[in-house]
Amino acid sequence: MLVSELQYKFVGLSTDKYASNVVEDLLHYSRTEYAAIIVEEIMESPNFIQVVQDQYGNYVLQRALQYTEGLLYESLRAIILSNRDKLSSCLHGKKVLNVAQKGK
Helix, strand or coil: CHHHHHCCCHHHHHCCCCHHHHHHHHHHHCCHHHHHHHHHHHHCCCCHHHHHHCCCHHHHHHHHHHHCCHHHHHHHHHHHHHCHHHHCCCHHHHHHHHHHHHCC
């Protein structure tokens, strides 16, 4: 229920110092279909790169890589790897890029 209440706000919440922890916990403790809603919203955002490079958003993306599976995981990983040049020039982006490069 909380995921549907916060839907369309996950990009902004992911870059907030405190709210990003809530998003991380939702990714961890929610059922797969609810975690997918969160990850897809962030992936489809025009601000995706900014979230990955954000000091708090990078942790959300690391958790997303940790807790997603199958096609969603592969899609997220592919988007991150396709932006290697942009992400490798930013400290927080490098963290997410390293997790994506290691794979599961």
